[in-house]
Amino acid sequence: RQVCCTMAYGGAGGYDEAPAENILNWIKEEPEVPVKPARYRSKFAGTTEVASSFGTGKKSAGTFGRSRARDDPKKFLKAGAKTTKGVDPKSRPAKFKRAAPTRKPAVPSKDDRPLYGLKTSKNFVVSNAVENILAAPQPRPAAEPDYLRKSDFGKTPAYLSEVKQEIEQEKDFIRTMLAEDAGAGDDDYEEVRELSEEDRAGLIAALKAKWNEVNDAYQLITFKRISSSSSTIGAIRRKEECENQLAQLEKDIAKLEARGPIYVVDDAGY
Numbered sequence: 001r002q003v004c005c006t007m008a009y010g011g012a013g014g015y016d017e018a019p020a021e022n023i024l025n026w027i028k029e030e031p032e033v034p035v036k037p038a039r040y041r042s043k044f045a046g047t048t049e050v051a052s053s054f055g056t057g058k059k060s061a062g063t064f065g066r067s068r069a070r071d072d073p074k075k076f077l078k079a080g081a082k083t084t085k086g087v088d089p090k091s092r093p094a095k096f097k098r099a100a101p102t103r104k105p106a107v108p109s110k111d112d113r114p115l116y117g118l119k120t121s122k123n124f125v126v127s128n129a130v131e132n133i134l135a136a137p138q139p140r141p142a143a144e145p146d147y148l149r150k151s152d153f154g155k156t157p158a159y160l161s162e163v164k165q166e167i168e169q170e171k172d173f174i175r176t177m178l179a180e181d182a183g184a185g186d187d188d189y190e191e192v193r194e195l196s197e198e199d200r201a202g203l204i205a206a207l208k209a210k211w212n213e214v215n216d217a218y219q220l221i222t223f224k225r226i227s228s229s230s231s232t233i234g235a236i237r238r239k240e241e242c243e244n245q246l247a248q249l250e251k252d253i254a255k256l257e258a259r260g261p262i263y264v265v266d267d268a269g270y
Contacts, residue, residue: 195262218242
């Protein structure tokens with residue numbers, strides 16, 4: 001057989017070689033049928049039951065669909081069929097009976113006569129003396145400590161001296177910090193000093209006198225019933241200024257009356 005090969009023109013690129021044709025390709029080949037292997041069978045088939053080994057077994061609905069076997073309508077579950085044996089379901093519990101309480105002895109009747117003339121031969125004086133002699137002595141109460149005879153009585157506690165030393169250290173640190181800030185900012189200011197108690201008392205008295213003066217003026221303004229609707233703008237502003245001055249004076253007085261030292265800087269220009 002002659003194999004034909006054709007060439008096809010491919011345009012500017014030239015000629016392309018067409019696929020080869022063969023007469024043998026015209027023959028249709030029969031597909032191969034796969035050989036089915038033999039079915040697998042266990043060598044223990046029919047000798048053991050897998051379900052019985054696990055205690056499951058087949059159930060009524062364990063297959064495809066429910067079992068078509070019908071139950072006997074006469075074999076239904078009856079009352080008390082699954083109760084414990086030896087108990088009658090129709091029996092009732094016994095009635096509760098409360099135990100009889102123990103009663104006190106009866107009151108003597110009017111016919112009972114008491115026994116007269118009973119005497120004892122016990123000597124209570126001797127028996128009390130014997131009991132006190134044989135009794136164990138009671139422990140003495142612990143004496144209270146005499147705080148006046150302590151070694152540190154009348155002396156300043158050690159922790160107070162430590163606290164005072166810490167306070168002095170904090171004061172020195174604050175003085176150095178303020179002095180450094182004052183020296184770095186302006187050379188006209190002198191060294192920071194602590195305000196004395198006399199100066200503090202004088203400032204407090206002056207501020208309180210100023211507060212009384214402003215308060216008197218404020219009372220006169222409020223006596224006229226100043227309001228935003230029936231007063232002039234000037235009167236309302238004077239009232240607000242008095243309120244602001246009173247608030248500022250109260251803050252200054254509270255700061256001066258607070259505990260602790262107060263440090264001031266003397267201005268050289270005044």
